[in-house]
Amino acid sequence: MTDEFQSNIKNLVEEFNFNGQKKFKLIVLFGLLGDFDSFEYAINLKNFIDNHQDKNLDIFAIAIGNKNGKQKFCKFTGFQEENLIVVEDNQIHNNLNVSRGLDIGLGGWINMLLMLSGINSFKTIKEVIRGYLGDSKAKQIYSEFDEIEVLKFLKFSGNSFKKVFGDGYLRPFELATFRLNNMNEIIQNWSSYILNEDYLPQRGASFLLNNKNQVIYKFFSNDVLGYSSNMRDPLEFLTDLTKE
Secondary structure, eight states, X not given: OOHHHHHHHHHHHHHTTOOOSSSEEEEEEEEETTSHHHHHHHHHHHHHHHHTTTSSEEEEEEEEOOHHHHHHHHXXXXXXXXXXXXXSSSHXXXXXXXXXXXXXXXXXXXXXXXXXXXXXXXXXHHHHHHHHHOBTTSOOSOOTTOEEEETTTEEEETHHHHHHHOSSSBOTTHHHXXXXXXXXXXXXXXXXXXXXXXXXXXXXXXXXXXXXXXXXXXXXOOSTTOSSSOTTSTTGGGGGGGGO
């Protein structure tokens, strides 16, 4: 890890007052607010916070977007508004050498569609398939008591997954259903979440810092639906913190 990179992270902490009160801090760079990864990652982080409120971690995030999009995003995902900064471009991402994603010169939409098809985003197809087939080595998303609404016209209980597929693992169609709900929210509020379509391919990154603001873990995403090194357990890298 270079001195320049460490210095850029410390400058980021100071610029946005990411001080926190706990032993560790996680700084997440989302792409656009309306990116699939931004929504999914934010919801997972919100759930982590809910389950470990008394633990050692503060979580902050930066995303490309505006104030209106930020409010909608936080209302939908549950991510804390005061811990999310929105910026109007990807300059911070570029300063930290975060992947811009594919760029063939035909605009953000084309680049994103190509990445969704697996071009320059090699893990995406595998992750999409996993969403439909399920994964015996990943945790389930919905409990039997959850009420699920898909596209405003299909409503069912989380118990439906249990009745058909059992429980205790990621069931077929479960992750796909979760992602479909996120996609529906993005499409319905497109102008709020997508500040500039040129940034659709922009990927994100995660930086875990100790109480001296030294980076002790980092991950740079290169793929759509690839915001973690282990998508079966995306927040695995935080697990040890909860044991202290």
